[in-house]
Amino acid sequence: TQLLEQSPQFLSIQEGENLTVYCNSSSVFSSLQWYRQEPGEGPVLLVTVVTGGEVKKLKRLTFQFGDARKDSSLHITAAQPGDTGLYLCAGEWRGSNYKLTFGKGTLLTVNP
Amino acid sequence: DTGVSQNPRHKITKRGQNVTFRCDPISEHNRLYWYRQTLGQGPEFLTYFQNEAQLEKSRLLSDRFSAERPKGSFSTLEIQRTEQGDSAMYLCASRGGMNTGELFFGEGSRLTVL
Numbered sequence: 601t602q603l604l605e606q607s608p609q610f611l612s613i614q615e616g617e618n619l620t621v622y623c624n625s626s627s628v629f630s631s632l633q634w635y636r637q638e639p640g641e642g643p644v645l646l647v648t649v650v651t652g653g654e655v656k657k658l659k660r661l662t663f664q665f666g667d668a669r670k671d672s673s674l675h676i677t678a679a680q681p682g683d684t685g686l687y688l689c690a691g692e693w694r695g696s697n698y699k700l701t702f703g704k705g706t707l708l709t710v711n712p
Numbered sequence: 713d714t715g716v717s718q719n720p721r722h723k724i725t726k727r728g729q730n731v732t733f734r735c736d737p738i739s740e741h742n743r744l745y746w747y748r749q750t751l752g753q754g755p756e757f758l759t760y761f762q763n764e765a766q767l768e769k770s771r772l773l774s775d776r777f778s779a780e781r782p783k784g785s786f787s788t789l790e791i792q793r794t795e796q797g798d799s800a801m802y803l804c805a806s807r808g809g810m811n812t813g814e815l816f817f818g819e820g821s822r823l824t825v826l
Contacts, residue, residue, distance in 0.1 A: 642817025
Protein backbone atom coordinates (compact mmCIF):
# COMPACT_ATOMS: atom_id res chain seq x y z
CA THR A 601 0.00 0.00 0.00
CA GLN A 602 1.41 3.35 -1.03
CA LEU A 603 1.34 6.10 1.57
CA LEU A 604 0.95 9.76 0.86
CA GLU A 605 1.74 12.23 3.64
CA GLN A 606 0.28 15.71 3.65
CA SER A 607 1.22 18.59 5.93
CA PRO A 608 0.18 20.57 7.80
CA GLN A 609 -3.09 18.94 8.75
CA PHE A 610 -4.61 22.23 9.93
CA LEU A 611 -3.80 25.80 8.97
CA SER A 612 -5.50 28.97 10.20
CA ILE A 613 -4.25 32.25 8.78
CA GLN A 614 -5.32 35.86 8.27
CA GLU A 615 -6.50 37.23 4.96
CA GLY A 616 -3.58 38.42 2.86
CA GLU A 617 -1.02 35.94 4.23
CA ASN A 618 0.80 33.37 2.13
CA LEU A 619 0.86 29.64 2.82
CA THR A 620 2.32 26.40 1.54
CA VAL A 621 0.95 22.88 1.79
CA TYR A 622 3.15 19.83 1.23
CA CYS A 623 2.56 16.34 -0.11
CA ASN A 624 5.18 13.58 0.09
CA SER A 625 5.62 9.92 -0.73
CA SER A 626 8.50 7.47 -0.46
CA SER A 627 7.65 6.21 -3.95
CA VAL A 628 7.74 7.91 -7.32
CA PHE A 629 4.41 9.24 -8.49
CA SER A 630 3.33 8.60 -12.06
CA SER A 631 0.95 11.52 -11.62
CA LEU A 632 -0.29 13.71 -8.79
CA GLN A 633 -3.43 15.75 -8.46
CA TRP A 634 -4.54 18.48 -6.09
CA TYR A 635 -8.21 18.80 -5.15
CA ARG A 636 -10.20 21.28 -3.08
CA GLN A 637 -13.25 20.26 -1.11
CA GLU A 638 -15.88 22.38 0.58
CA PRO A 639 -18.17 21.08 3.35
CA GLY A 640 -20.92 18.81 2.09
CA GLU A 641 -19.51 18.58 -1.41
CA GLY A 642 -17.22 16.24 -3.30
CA PRO A 643 -13.60 17.18 -4.08
CA VAL A 644 -12.98 19.27 -7.19
CA LEU A 645 -9.78 19.00 -9.20
CA LEU A 646 -7.39 21.99 -9.15
CA VAL A 647 -4.45 20.63 -11.12
CA THR A 648 -2.66 17.51 -12.38
CA VAL A 649 1.14 17.31 -12.54
CA VAL A 650 3.07 14.54 -14.25
CA THR A 651 6.56 15.86 -15.12
CA GLY A 652 9.34 16.20 -12.54
CA GLY A 653 10.11 19.85 -11.81
CA GLU A 654 6.82 20.99 -13.30
CA VAL A 655 5.30 24.25 -12.05
CA LYS A 656 1.69 25.18 -12.73
CA LYS A 657 -0.13 28.34 -11.77
CA LEU A 658 -3.83 28.87 -11.24
CA LYS A 659 -4.41 32.52 -10.35
CA ARG A 660 -2.96 32.89 -6.82
CA LEU A 661 -2.19 29.17 -6.52
CA THR A 662 1.19 27.76 -7.54
CA PHE A 663 1.77 24.02 -7.75
CA GLN A 664 5.22 22.43 -7.89
CA PHE A 665 6.16 18.85 -8.58
CA GLY A 666 9.52 17.70 -7.23
CA ASP A 667 12.29 16.79 -9.63
CA ALA A 668 12.22 13.20 -8.38
CA ARG A 669 8.40 13.09 -8.56
CA LYS A 670 8.14 12.09 -4.90
CA ASP A 671 6.80 15.36 -3.54
CA SER A 672 4.63 18.31 -4.41
CA SER A 673 3.65 21.64 -2.92
CA LEU A 674 0.75 24.04 -3.20
CA HIS A 675 1.48 27.69 -2.48
CA ILE A 676 -1.29 30.26 -2.08
CA THR A 677 -0.40 33.93 -2.30
CA ALA A 678 -2.46 36.57 -0.50
CA ALA A 679 -5.02 34.11 0.82
CA GLN A 680 -8.68 35.14 0.84
CA PRO A 681 -11.60 33.85 2.94
CA GLY A 682 -12.93 32.16 -0.20
CA ASP A 683 -9.85 29.93 -0.19
CA THR A 684 -11.11 28.25 2.97
CA GLY A 685 -11.56 24.52 2.47
CA LEU A 686 -9.94 21.08 2.59
CA TYR A 687 -7.00 20.74 0.21
CA LEU A 688 -6.23 17.21 -0.84
CA CYS A 689 -3.37 15.74 -2.80
CA ALA A 690 -3.91 12.44 -4.57
CA GLY A 691 -1.38 10.29 -6.34
CA GLU A 692 -0.94 7.37 -8.63
CA TRP A 693 2.13 5.18 -8.76
CA ARG A 694 3.39 2.75 -11.34
CA GLY A 695 1.25 -0.34 -11.03
CA SER A 696 -1.52 1.35 -9.07
CA ASN A 697 -3.88 0.38 -11.88
CA TYR A 698 -5.70 3.72 -12.05
CA LYS A 699 -6.35 3.70 -8.29
CA LEU A 700 -5.95 7.20 -6.86
CA THR A 701 -4.77 7.40 -3.23
CA PHE A 702 -5.53 10.53 -1.25
CA GLY A 703 -3.65 12.23 1.52
CA LYS A 704 -5.42 13.13 4.76
CA GLY A 705 -5.81 16.70 3.61
CA THR A 706 -5.01 20.17 4.89
CA LEU A 707 -7.93 22.03 6.42
CA LEU A 708 -7.34 25.70 5.63
CA THR A 709 -9.20 28.50 7.34
CA VAL A 710 -8.63 32.05 6.13
CA ASN A 711 -9.94 34.61 8.60
CA PRO A 712 -11.10 38.05 7.36
CA ASP B 713 -26.97 18.17 -15.06
CA THR B 714 -24.56 15.61 -16.52
CA GLY B 715 -22.26 15.31 -13.49
CA VAL B 716 -21.95 12.39 -11.07
CA SER B 717 -25.16 11.84 -9.16
CA GLN B 718 -25.48 10.06 -5.82
CA ASN B 719 -28.51 9.19 -3.76
CA PRO B 720 -29.68 9.33 -1.17
CA ARG B 721 -27.71 12.36 -0.01
CA HIS B 722 -28.38 11.54 3.62
CA LYS B 723 -29.32 8.28 5.32
CA ILE B 724 -29.95 7.76 9.01
CA THR B 725 -30.36 4.16 10.07
CA LYS B 726 -30.29 2.01 13.16
CA ARG B 727 -27.44 -0.35 13.86
CA GLY B 728 -28.00 -3.72 12.22
CA GLN B 729 -30.03 -2.42 9.29
CA ASN B 730 -28.96 -2.70 5.64
CA VAL B 731 -28.44 0.38 3.48
CA THR B 732 -27.85 0.84 -0.24
CA PHE B 733 -26.35 3.82 -2.04
CA ARG B 734 -26.58 4.48 -5.74
CA CYS B 735 -24.16 6.30 -8.03
CA ASP B 736 -24.82 7.43 -11.58
CA PRO B 737 -21.50 8.38 -13.19
CA ILE B 738 -20.84 10.66 -16.14
CA SER B 739 -22.22 8.63 -19.02
CA GLU B 740 -19.09 8.26 -21.14
CA HIS B 741 -16.81 7.38 -18.19
CA ASN B 742 -15.82 3.74 -18.00
CA ARG B 743 -14.18 3.87 -14.55
CA LEU B 744 -16.13 4.25 -11.33
CA TYR B 745 -14.75 4.55 -7.81
CA TRP B 746 -16.16 4.40 -4.30
CA TYR B 747 -14.41 6.19 -1.45
CA ARG B 748 -15.28 6.67 2.21
CA GLN B 749 -14.53 9.90 4.03
CA THR B 750 -14.81 10.80 7.70
CA LEU B 751 -14.91 14.36 8.99
CA GLY B 752 -11.75 16.34 8.28
CA GLN B 753 -9.97 13.39 6.65
CA GLY B 754 -9.11 12.55 3.07
CA PRO B 755 -11.16 10.05 1.06
CA GLU B 756 -10.20 6.39 1.63
CA PHE B 757 -10.38 4.06 -1.37
CA LEU B 758 -12.98 1.31 -1.14
CA THR B 759 -13.35 -0.19 -4.60
CA TYR B 760 -13.08 0.49 -8.31
CA PHE B 761 -14.82 -0.67 -11.47
CA GLN B 762 -13.73 -0.59 -15.07
CA ASN B 763 -16.96 -1.00 -17.00
CA GLU B 764 -18.80 -3.78 -15.14
CA ALA B 765 -15.67 -5.46 -13.78
CA GLN B 766 -14.72 -4.82 -10.15
CA LEU B 767 -10.94 -4.59 -10.46
CA GLU B 768 -9.86 -3.84 -6.92
CA LYS B 769 -11.25 -3.88 -3.40
CA SER B 770 -9.69 -2.33 -0.32
CA ARG B 771 -9.19 -4.27 2.88
CA LEU B 772 -11.52 -1.63 4.35
CA LEU B 773 -14.31 -3.30 2.40
CA SER B 774 -15.37 -6.02 4.83
CA ASP B 775 -17.69 -8.84 3.87
CA ARG B 776 -20.61 -6.65 4.99
CA PHE B 777 -19.91 -4.34 2.06
CA SER B 778 -20.74 -5.20 -1.52
CA ALA B 779 -20.60 -3.10 -4.64
CA GLU B 780 -21.96 -3.80 -8.09
CA ARG B 781 -21.99 -2.18 -11.49
CA PRO B 782 -24.16 -4.63 -13.41
CA LYS B 783 -24.28 -3.01 -16.83
CA GLY B 784 -21.22 -0.84 -16.61
CA SER B 785 -23.33 2.24 -15.98
CA PHE B 786 -24.71 3.01 -12.51
CA SER B 787 -23.28 1.39 -9.39
CA THR B 788 -24.66 0.42 -5.99
CA LEU B 789 -22.86 0.10 -2.68
CA GLU B 790 -24.66 -1.99 -0.07
CA ILE B 791 -23.74 -2.19 3.60
CA GLN B 792 -25.31 -5.05 5.50
CA ARG B 793 -25.77 -5.14 9.29
CA THR B 794 -24.57 -1.58 9.70
CA GLU B 795 -22.37 -0.64 12.64
CA GLN B 796 -21.78 2.78 14.20
CA GLY B 797 -18.28 2.76 12.74
CA ASP B 798 -19.80 2.75 9.26
CA SER B 799 -20.97 6.34 9.78
CA ALA B 800 -19.19 8.39 7.14
CA MET B 801 -19.57 10.13 3.79
CA TYR B 802 -19.56 7.68 0.90
CA LEU B 803 -18.21 9.33 -2.23
CA CYS B 804 -18.55 8.08 -5.76
CA ALA B 805 -16.32 9.29 -8.58
CA SER B 806 -16.02 8.53 -12.27
CA ARG B 807 -13.15 8.90 -14.68
CA GLY B 808 -12.67 8.76 -18.40
CA GLY B 809 -10.08 6.84 -20.36
CA MET B 810 -7.11 9.21 -20.11
CA ASN B 811 -4.11 7.94 -18.13
CA THR B 812 -3.93 11.12 -16.04
CA GLY B 813 -7.62 11.92 -16.11
CA GLU B 814 -9.25 13.57 -13.19
CA LEU B 815 -11.83 12.04 -10.92
CA PHE B 816 -15.24 13.69 -11.04
CA PHE B 817 -16.92 13.31 -7.68
CA GLY B 818 -20.55 13.28 -6.73
CA GLU B 819 -21.74 15.19 -3.69
CA GLY B 820 -21.64 12.08 -1.56
CA SER B 821 -24.06 10.07 0.53
CA ARG B 822 -23.78 10.75 4.25
CA LEU B 823 -24.56 7.76 6.45
CA THR B 824 -25.36 8.05 10.14
CA VAL B 825 -25.75 4.81 12.07
CA LEU B 826 -27.47 5.24 15.43
